[in-house]
Amino acid sequence: MGRAPCCEKMGMKRGPWTPEEDQILINYIHLYGHSNWRALPKHAGLLRCGKSCRLRWINYLRPDIKRGNFTPQEEETIINLHESLGNRWSAIAAKLPGRTDNEIKNVWHTHLKKRVNKKQNNGGDTKDINGINETTTHDEDKESMIVETTSPQQFSNSISTFDISNDNNNDIMSYEDISALVDESFWSDFVSVDNSNHKEKKIEEDWEGLLDRNIKINSYNNSELYDDDMEFWFELFTSNRRIEEFSDIPDC
DNA sequence: AACATGGTCAACCGCTAGTTA
DNA sequence: ATAACTAGCGGTTGACCATGT
Numbered sequence: 001m002g003r004a005p006c007c008e009k010m011g012m013k014r015g016p017w018t019p020e021e022d023q024i025l026i027n028y029i030h031l032y033g034h035s036n037w038r039a040l041p042k043h044a045g046l047l048r049c050g051k052s053c054r055l056r057w058i059n060y061l062r063p064d065i066k067r068g069n070f071t072p073q074e075e076e077t078i079i080n081l082h083e084s085l086g087n088r089w090s091a092i093a094a095k096l097p098g099r100t101d102n103e104i105k106n107v108w109h110t111h112l113k114k115r116v117n118k119k120q121n122n123g124g125d126t127k128d129i130n131g132i133n134e135t136t137t138h139d140e141d142k143e144s145m146i147v148e149t150t151s152p153q154q155f156s157n158s159i160s161t162f163d164i165s166n167d168n169n170n171d172i173m174s175y176e177d178i179s180a181l182v183d184e185s186f187w188s189d190f191v192s193v194d195n196s197n198h199k200e201k202k203i204e205e206d207w208e209g210l211l212d213r214n215i216k217i218n219s220y221n222n223s224e225l226y227d228d229d230m231e232f233w234f235e236l237f238t239s240n241r242r243i244e245e246f247s248d249i250p251d252c
Numbered sequence: 253a254a255c256a257t258g259g260t261c262a263a264c265c266g267c268t269a270g271t272t273a
Numbered sequence: 274a275t276a277a278c279t280a281g282c283g284g285t286t287g288a289c290c291a292t293g294t
Contacts, residue, residue, distance in 0.1 A: 016262075016288085038279065054280075055263065090282060105283075106261055257293075264286075271279080 013047040017056050021046060025053055026061055059102045066098025070107055078104055079112055 017025075028044035034057065037050035046053060059065075070078070074096055081092045089101035089108075096104065 014264075036279085050279085051265095051281095052263075058281090059262070087283065101282075102262075110260055255294085257291100259291080260289085262286105262288090265284085266282105267284100268282080269280090271277100273275100273277085 012049050012052075014052070017048075017060075021048065022056070022061060025057060029057060029061075055102075059100045062100075064098055065100065070099075074099065075107070075112060078108060079116060082108065082112075082116075 013021075024044055024046055025040075028040065028046075032043070034040055034054070037054045040046075040050055041048045041053050044053075048056075077096060078092060081095055085091050087105075089105045093099055093101040093104050
């Protein structure tokens with residue numbers, strides 16, 4: 001079994017994803033699904049390896065991702081499942097809808113592990129794992145009691161991810177705005193569709209057409225890349241609506 | 253105010269398992 | 274049967290941010 005060559009390929013972009021890349025990936029998966037991650041970036045016109053695209057989609061762009069802090073119940077579930085499953089993060093994630101293995105792994109390493117260790121070292125003190133009857137005064141644990149709120153860290157990450165540099169420009173869309181725009185009804189129409197039978201050639205032609213449009217939309221003023229977000233998204237979605245018609249092509 | 257330290261999380265790396273030709 | 278290939282998994286890294294000194 002040979003190991004697949006991947007990101008070391010020349011010209012592959014690495015590091016944080018830009019909003020444009022995100023949108024290209026979202027739209028491509030919207031239209032054609034993700035039956036072949038390796039071929040996806042090439043067809044979509046992304047300078048990323050398939051692995052990177054898959055990770056970005058699974059850990060961040062997927063429509064069913066639940067953002068916000070873990071609830072005490074979720075934390076309890078993670079602790080319990082970790083006790084029985086060990087570091088099988090994907091198995092644990094399967095029991096927590098909307099949570100990714102990566103996210104669970106991070107939460108475990110950042111505070112749940114410490115909490116469990118502390119508990120073990122103290123020989124199991126009065127602290128209740130589910131967080132409801134906690135007697136601890138640690139800030140870290142207090143934080144975990146805040147249910148379904150956006151943590152400062154997550155907020156800042158959203159900002160960094162979307163690179164919103166102008167604080168005063170209210171027209172710029174935040175991640176939350178985009179999430180609201182790209183709501184469940186948006187996703188439900190296409191994500192589950194298996195488009196693997198579409199002919200690759202057709203995909204390339206259709207997609208390149210969309211890409212050209214989007215590049216044109218974006219390229220007219222690169223120095224103020226995000227000032228025209230509303231127009232960008234509007235154009236993008238209206239383009240999609242037209243190109244979506246291609247999805248009616250009968251399966252081969 | 254400036255620097256050091258620690259926490260958080262997205263992204264990458266390297267491996268294995270499964271699939272296909 | 275097996276070699277080539279891909280998807281998925283878990284571990285690790287590094288950038289960013291908050292807090293402490």
